[in-house]
Amino acid sequence: MNTRELLSRFHAVASDPRGQMKKYLEAGERVVLTAPVYTPEELVHAMGLVPMGAWGADMPLEGAKEYFPAFICSVMQSILELGMKGVYDGASAIVIPSLCDSLKCLGQNWKYAVPAIPFIPMTYPQNRWGRVGTGFTRAGYERVIADLERATGAKFDPAGLAESIKVYNAHNAAMRRLDEALAVHAEIGAAQRSDLFKSAFFMKKEEHTAWVEELLAALEGEEPGAPKIKVMTTGILCDSPALLDIFDDLGLHIAADDVAAQSRQYRTDCAETGDPLDALAEKFAAMGCCSVLYDPDKKRPRTVVEQAKARGAKGVVVALTKFCDPEEFDVPFIKRECQAAGLPVALVEIDRQMVNFEQARTLLETFRDVLE
Secondary structure (H helix, E strand, O other): OHHHHHHHHHHHHHHHHHHHHHHHEEEOOOOOEEEEEEEEEHHHHOOOOOOOOOOOOOOOOOOHHHHOOOOOOHHHHHHHHHHHHOOOOOOOOOEEEEEOHHHHHHHHHHHHOOOOEEHHHHHHOOOOHHHHHHHHHHHHHHHHHHHHHHHHOOOOOOOHHHHHHHHHHHHHHHHHHHHHHHHHHEEEEEEEEHHHHHHHHOHHHHHHHHHHHHHHHHHHHOOOOOOOEEEEEEEEOOHHHHHHHHHHHHOOEEEEEOOOOOOOOOOOOOOOOOHHHHHHHHHHHOOOOOOOOOOOOOOHHHHHHHHHHOOOOEEEEEEEEEOHHHHHHHHHHHHHHHHHHHOOEEEEEOOOOOOOHHHHHHHHHHHHHHHH
């Protein structure tokens, strides 16, 4: 396949997760939904189940409003809306972490709004370091394992987890290489870039890794496209086609990202030695630079600046999910750090219910003019 055909293949999965889920179900696989942001997919994979990302969708919200107040993250609302509409029917369970107040609400509401799909909580500690922190995380994983065994009939084997950790580390490495390649290949637009990351949530990681390796091989044989204005994005989500089309229309090339649903997923590997469950807990302790992970030193803003400069980005676009308190708390620090480094910042507020991005277009047009 050539690059265009490969990109189309990723797009087909990213734009139709229900279709991908149906393929797995028809093949006799059991699917377990994994909610954002850092659900322990390795545990699901190790038990012979298919982890399927549940990050919501751009859609009107109706039934979910009966359970949530209007001033709550639309990502959570749309996940519940999809569950209530039957889009996730066939899933054996959903694992929801407790990394923010909205996720906690989602889990409790799910039990009543979508009773046919068992809710499995993953309770993470805020203080995730040291023996106490990793011990708490391990206990949370053991609870998930027990709940998965009850919900699916599958059995957990530490040897299986050790193998799954290798699969996920290989995928992390491939995605980091892909991120580096995308910084150079400006001919791959923002919408296509999003497909590459988004599709990973809806495929077995070993399958997605094979696709990524095939794309990387194709890109190695091609000359990069004409240079564009390099920018960096940061936020929880940046996958709305209408917004990404604006980036492409304006000639803004996403050379780097600090997006929770994209590159943040692949920064940290898991040790492949020792007790695999302890190693997975240590991995969570090693993660950071994210708004939903306790960070008393506020390292994320410095990381954003360092990454932007390393990739030659001329400015930073903050894609702020509306009503996401953890992200909102980080914005002033990001702005201050970027301004001190001479990096212009554009703040675009996004919502899963948005259908018109013309205000964002005007803002990004002005931002482009500042960067030129």
